[in-house]
Amino acid sequence: MFIGHYAVGFASKKLAPQTSLAWFLAGATLLDLLFPLFVLLGWESARFVPAQSPFLRISLDNYPWTHSLLMAVVWSVAFALLCWAVTRARWAALVAGAAVFSHWILDFLTHRPDLPLWPGSTARVGLGLWYSSAGTLVVEGLLFVAGVWIYATTTKARDGVGRWALVGLVAFLALSYVGDFLSSAQPDARVFAWVGLVLGWVMVWWAWWIDAHREVRSEG
């Protein structure tokens, strides 16, 4: 899953409005922020294979340190502690930790059975929504629209940056998603990892920039 993770990040803002969107977007995408790094370090691997559906082009052969169920729990706790140490906001830290764990749940829904339960486990799980391109587009698209809508109505722009940087990020994510869907490219794993790593962290910075130019909408 790709933009569905961003949807969770956007929506989380409503649960803890005083904390920057950047924490929640980083949380919801954390496993995919670490994955390309671990690929470049040689700890995990992925490769591109010819496939009928664009979502099945990537073969996730080995990613137990970022995407096993056990490690998803570990990363969730670690990220919640980091968030709490930096922000001192206990509830927001719990929300950020839950966002990390939501990543595994959404990947479980979409991936083929390639998610290990723990590093070294031979059992692989995944419900395989990716086998249906239409199903994936509908589920992920609806999640994304709902997440953005929740964020856009929980906060309001303080200036032009607050408005247009948000529009820009949403457009960028949506176009990347559609572009990726339409593309049949099979990039080298290292190129894929570098692009994923840089873009992933740019998105976190972008979210921080947006959020610094928006404020919580007061009720009524």
Ligand SMILES: [Zn+2]
């Ligand atoms: Zn993932």
